Each structure stands twice: as structure tokens, then as C-alpha cells.
Amino acid sequence: MAMKKFAFKLEALHEYRRRLEGMTLRELATVVERLEEEELKLALLREIYLKAAKDADRARAASDIKGLRLYADYVEGLKRHIENQGRVIDAFRREYGVKRDELSGVSRDRKVLDKAREQGLLRHIKESEAAEQKELDEISAAAYIRK
Numbered sequence: 001m002a003m004k005k006f007a008f009k010l011e012a013l014h015e016y017r018r019r020l021e022g023m024t025l026r027e028l029a030t031v032v033e034r035l036e037e038e039e040l041k042l043a044l045l046r047e048i049y050l051k052a053a054k055d056a057d058r059a060r061a062a063s064d065i066k067g068l069r070l071y072a073d074y075v076e077g078l079k080r081h082i083e084n085q086g087r088v089i090d091a092f093r094r095e096y097g098v099k100r101d102e103l104s105g106v107s108r109d110r111k112v113l114d115k116a117r118e119q120g121l122l123r124h125i126k127e128s129e130a131a132e133q134k135e136l137d138e139i140s141a142a143a144y145i146r147k
């Protein structure tokens with residue numbers, strides 16, 4: 001008697017959850033990539049701001065009123081850009097948290113089905129072994145009765 005192949009009744013759901021987990025993982029990776037890009041932009045803006053502030057100090061020391069006013073406006077504009085960039089980063093961090101939590105949930109759901117599938121497979125193996133042993137016992141009993 002051939003062992004019947006194991007068929008997990010929830011395989012379609014299991015496959016769906018694996019794909020959902022993969023999609024969510026890719027979405028999280030995209031958010032992380034964008035967050036890193038935005039943080040690099042902020043670091044660059046801060047660097048430019050510091051340089052502009054030093055240049056403004058030089059203009060002030062040289063009593064260059066016209067140059068000082070231009071630098072002051074430029075520095076103010078950079079400050080606004082830095083603040084805006086901070087808000088952009090905050091939004092990406094919130095999105096990262098949402099995606100991380102979403103991934104955690106879909107991973108947990110998939111793991112539940114992994115465990116159910118594993119338990120079903122173990123049960124199937126035990127039942128098959130028991131059926132095989134029963135068949136061997138019947139063959140042995142029949143052979144013993146013939147003697």
C-alpha cells in the first residue's frame with residue numbers, strides 16, 4: 001500500500017500569506033531606502049547651513065551690510081528647508097513604524113499557518129506509519145495462520 005501524499009487544506013491561504021509577507025517586506029525596504037535618502041538630504045542641508053552661517057559671520061566681521069543681508073536671507077531659507085526636511089523624515093519614520101508593524105502581523109499570521117502545516121504533516125506521517133504497521137501486522141498474522 002502506497003503512502004497517501006500529504007495535502008494541507010489551507011495551502012492556498014498559506015501561499016497567500018507568504019506572498020503578502022514578501023510584498024510587505026519589499027514595501028518596508030522601499031520605505032527604509034527613502035528614509036535613508038531623506039536623512040542624507042537633511043545632513044547635507046545642515047552642512048550647507050553651517051557653511052552659510054560661517055560665511056555670514058565673515059560678512060558681518062567685514063562690515064559688508066549688503067552681503068550680510070543676502071547671507072541672512074539665505075540662512076533663513078536654509079533653516080526653513082531643514083525644518084521641512086525634518087517633517088518629511090518624521091512622516092517617513094511614521095510610515096516605517098506602520099510598515100514594520102504590518103510586517104510583524106503578516107509574519108505572525110504566516111507562522112501560525114506554518115505551525116499548523118507542520119503539525120498536520122507530523123500527524124499525517126504518524127497515521128501513515130500506523131497504517132503501514134497495521135498492514136505489516138496483518139501480513140505477519142496471515143503468514144502465521146498459514147503455517
